[in-house]
Amino acid sequence: QVQLVESGGGLVQAGGSLRLSCVASGRTFSTYRMGWFRQAPGLEREFVANIAWTDGTTYYADSVKGRFTISRDNAKNTVYLQMNSLKPEDTAVYSCAIQTSRLVSYNYWGQGTQVTVSS
Numbered sequence: 138q139v140q141l142v143e144s145g146g147g148l149v150q151a152g153g154s155l156r157l158s159c160v161a162s163g164r165t166f167s168t169y170r171m172g173w174f175r176q177a178p179g180l181e182r183e184f185v186a187n188i189a190w191t192d193g194t195t196y197y198a199d200s201v202k203g204r205f206t207i208s209r210d211n212a213k214n215t216v217y218l219q220m221n222s223l224k225p226e227d228t229a230v231y232s233c234a235i236q237t238s239r240l241v242s243y244n245y246w247g248q249g250t251q252v253t254v255s256s
Contacts, residue, residue: 138163139162140162140163141159141161141233142160142162142247143231143250144157144159144160145250146250149223149253149254149255150256151254153223154219154223155223158217159173159216159218161235164237165214165235168190168237169189169190169238170236171234172185172186172235172236172243173231173232173234175227176232183198185197185205185231200226204222204223205219205221206219216233218231223254227254228253230249230252231252
């Protein structure tokens with residue numbers, strides 16, 4: 138079992154910044170990848186960014202590239218999402234996920250944290 142808890146969401150004006158955190162606990166000793174996803178009301182969940190746990194290789198959605206930065210602290214089993222130059226269209230519930238299996242991509246998910254960007 139792996140548990141993920143996100144924090145750091147809130148209300149921010151357009152152009153502002155937030156940093157999200159996600160702490161993983163439980164059987165995390167075989168972490169391959171952690172990532173961030175978001176879902177706005179009435180829309181499908183979309184990929185935001187992910188990071189390989191061993192070498193730190195990152196990948197971003199085109200919509201956030203250059204504005205968001207994903208990072209990790211292996212010792213703390215924590216992944217971060219630094220969000221700069223926020224836009225109203227970034228408003229969503231942001232969830233983190235972890236891949237601990239060779240067979241299943243992102244086999245555990247957090248509950249999410251709300252990010253609201255005002256005009």
